[in-house]
Amino acid sequence: MNPILTVDDLSVRIAGLHILQGVTFTVAPTGVTALLGRNGVGKTTTLRAIVGLTPRGAEVSGAIRIGKQSALSTPTHRLVRGGLGYVPEDRCVFAGLTVAENLRLAERPGAAPAYDRVFALFPELSKRAKQRAGTLSGGQQQMLAIGRVLLADNTLLLVDEPTKGLAPKVVTEVAEALEAVAEEVPVLLVEQNLAVVRRLARDAVVLAAGQVAWTGAAARLLGEPELTKALLGVGSTGVHA
């Protein structure tokens, strides 16, 4: 099986700091690949580089391919229209817009929006259509952030820390939803909660200091406490999934 995403020797320098130094990994065309590592190793920078949102003045080198398309030379909006769904860290829903408006904004031209799929997964969103997104709870905002991406068919989803700051019960809900999503679309997931990772991920890529430190099966990584501790540090074991 050809990988859906190939990241090859990706380096990113921002304001003189070498955030990524030659990151290389692939993402399989099915299932969830977890991108792991301690805080500040460059997980979010990697996702943002894939979707083309590195800050101005950043130096990016290397190659990124989604399917056969070269991602680094394609503007963000084209990548997304081509089927790259991005769920950013901290949700980033439009607080001043209603839920319905947030969803309407995410409709992509040329394809009928799959509202059925979104509302089947997150019934809460159809009930709160007229509510301003800024007044939603953290979990509801996360559902909106995932839901708006699912309005279109995607070839790959990038999901950055979807359970950050959520209550345990909501973490389970979000994890269940992502599990359902991953049956249809490959997902590259950044996640600190290892219980969520254990539940969802088949493959794992671990970053350390801007480089890939380990790749392999997620079960193997999490099955060996010594390895987990060495790569991810202690204290990051979540329990609510």
Place this chain on the structure above:
Amino acid sequence: MTQAVPVSAEAPPAATPPELAAPKHRLTAFAPLVVLVVAVLLPYSTLPLPGLLDGALNEPGNLQLLAVCLVFGGLAASYDLLFGRTGLLSFGHALYFAAGIYGTDVLVTHGGLPLWQAAVFAVVGSTILATLLGAIALRTAGIAFAMVTLAFAQVGAILVARDFGGLTGGEEGLPLASDGLPAFLLGVANTVNLYWLALAYLAVVVLVVSRVAASPTGRVLAGLRDDERRVGVLGLDPYRYKLVAFTLAGALAALGGVVYLLVVGGASPHVTSSELTLSLLVMVVLGGPGTRWGPVLGGILYMYLDHRLTSLSADLPGPLGQPLFVLGAIFILAVYFFPGGLASLKSRVAPITAALRRKPAS
């Protein structure tokens, strides 16, 4: 919103501290001194510069033009302390320049104070004004800061234009009464003294700005310009440092105002206009923000061109007769094609000359 960032994506080339300059360039360290000596001796030259100046170099009219250019060279350098060195995009720098001019003028002409007392009061008063207004304006950042400083400067323009209590002379301006002035500054024959005064002002500003830039404070200011968050992380208070830069720049501008007043012999309301600050911005960007000589050169060249284009305007067709049209257009082109200003020309030309030199050898 981004914090006001330096003009080019790369940080503007900071003046290389002397200790980092390679020893073989020791000669260039004396270059400014040589230029200064030449500038001091310039009034003894009767050299005619046809096309550049009307008549001999040391004619009073030419010396006055040069003095104005020098004052603006210094003023542009003081503005660069805000824009190029600290990354603060102020649109109200004209206010402190005008405060120096009108403060001194009013105290001498209406208050009857001797010049030096009036000048001290005006500069100190303007500095306090800069501190107060800076303290308010710096609560905002980036573009909002630009707008707020613009608004404050507008109050200055209104106060001068409305001529409250007949102090400022309104649209007419206020000629400087000559009774309070020392004899060596009076009369056409003494224009040369005004020229030297302007040169001294420029030297003081360059010295102060480069000293500050090389000091620990200067490094914090450069840090603020490049990325304010990093300075915050170090536990330093960005607000305080920015206020220091704002106050110092205001004081230098006010000092420039005093000199300018003496050079042109009176105050006129156009010095309060926002257009003056805009042209300071043009000077700095044309010259090269954040460099030691760029803003100075930019200021001198701008004022010279402004003057020359005005006197040539009768011969030029259409909009080319408008100095501001020409300067505005040059400025836009410079933003696109010479982001580092005149000061970056050297580094741009260097590879070419190096390549040319290599050719005969091969």
Place this chain on the structure above:
Amino acid sequence: MSTFVLLTLTGLGLAALYFLVASGLSLVFGLADVLNFAHGLFLSVGAYATWWAADHLPGAGPTGFGFVLAAAFGVVAGAAVAALVELVLIRPLYSRTIEQVLVTVGLSLAGVALLQATWGADPRPFPRPEWTRGVTGIGGANIPNASLLLVLAAAAVLALLLLFLRYTRVGLVIRAGVENREMVTALGIDVRKAFTLVFAIGGAAAALAGALGGVYFGSVSPAQGGSLLIFAFIVVVIGGMGSVVGSAYAAVAVGLLQQFVNYYGTAGLGDICVVALLAIVLLVRPQGIAGRAVTA
């Protein structure tokens, strides 16, 4: 009482002028992060194009329907110039905020000089349609019709802008883009297309301010745009950047304050009070009446 009504309505007329200039500035800034010093130029373009059309455009004239046509020509010219400025000068510097400001500064200097070279620095008498020279009695006061015209026009522009922002897809993109431009891009939308439109809308509103301001002042001069622009900036900061409604509130506050203080105090005092109001708003509420934080 009649003085109060007169001052209120003429103050609102002034507010209308400020709003027409500020609403475009605010949207352009909110969406594209461009502090547009050339916005005053759009106003001047509108004024001069209207003035020119009244004499030269077939069907247009200095009064009646002819003037409406002339003003429409001015508005179209303002919108076209603004769109052109965005496409040619602003777009290549996308996301380089300071360079964009510098370019608009250069443009404002060069543009005013160009107008001056073409039509001279002195004010030119502006066509004033019959009705606008008259007055209307309201509450015992004789209100100049030119003021009323400004207020009506500004109210119409406000209503149209709000409808546009609320009910069209581009309006939705603009509202979202003011909040978080990057995220709009990450939803597959080319947000830069909206920039050109917002510039054109802002240019049209400013040009309308130029045409109606010409009627209001009775003359047009190259520097007119610049002096109005400073108060429009103040309105934008007080109202909150990116907020059309905030601009409307702030414009009313600034217009009324200026008019009342200038009448009851010394002339010029009102202008100073406006700047004081700005300072107070910044100290108490740095993000303005509405809209996002200006310090961010």
